[in-house]
Amino acid sequence: MAARPLILYPDPRLDLPSEPVGAFDADLRDLARDVTEALDAAAAAGLTAAHLGVRRRLVVLRPEPGGAATVYVNPEIVERSPERATAREGSVSMPGVSEPVERAATIRVRFHDLDGIEREEAADGFRAACLQHEIDQLDGVFWIARLSRVRRERAVKRFAKLRAQA
Template sequence: MTVRPLIFYPDPHLSLRAESVTAFDGPLRDLARDVTDTLDAAAAAGLTAPHLGVSRRLVVLRPEPGGTAGVYVNPWIVDASPERVTAREGSVSMPGLSEMVERARAIRVRFRDLDGAEHEEAAEGFRAACLQHEIDQLDGIFWIARLSRLRRERVVRRFAKGYVKGCVKGQAARRAGS
């Protein structure tokens, strides 16, 4: 369908809880295709409708490059292991920056597909971290909220000082040239 523009930190849409999907119809499928196309263009592992400025609880996840994209509508975590792992995370809405974030090693997620049928999925490792990261975004929790205050302030300062402004401008130029 369409590669849509991403919104960037500190856009207030990134800190709002997304609205639940209630209509499983053509416009939802169109949105899922747009999120998937934008995910592919951004070369990201996961992307939400809020990253495109759309307040809907929709995640597209493709943690393995070239793998099949999974679409999660209204996802929520029903169980999380007490065992924690730390891995590097970042966001397409704050390109070029990443930090180590602690998450549950394994989770169970309940969600609906594009037809509205309910599913449950177990995930471990990187896939579990990706799902937790994107579900946080649906809840209005931008990834840097998971950092200590000191690390969060450092990331925000680096972003504000133009650490990635060239990346953001470069993305806009690449998009315009596409």
């Protein structure tokens, strides 16, 4: 099956919060498979159902290429360290553009797996940045909202130029 197409900035669906998942069923597994296929096709570290235009709180993360994918259903950050870390971020919905973003250095996330079992996970480094980025997307916060106005405008102009050249 071909991967579902990714929605691109400035699609207004990227600014909409996702709805909690209530049913842990075959449809959810199909959605997780579709998100994983799109993640792999885009060679991304993380992807949400929202990137496919589906407003459900589902994240697939594979921060290490070739590593195992983890599915997070209804994830929420329950703890953030006061220490900060900065890493370059971008989005499959705005390919070719990245900027440094500051976030909590370590976090704790509560989520459900595909069987509906509640879990918690501590994350730091790149994994913590990825989780915060993707959970922001589930909340309707596209990554450029975390940039200063000047850097956000620069990123939008750069993406418009890239799209015009395509």
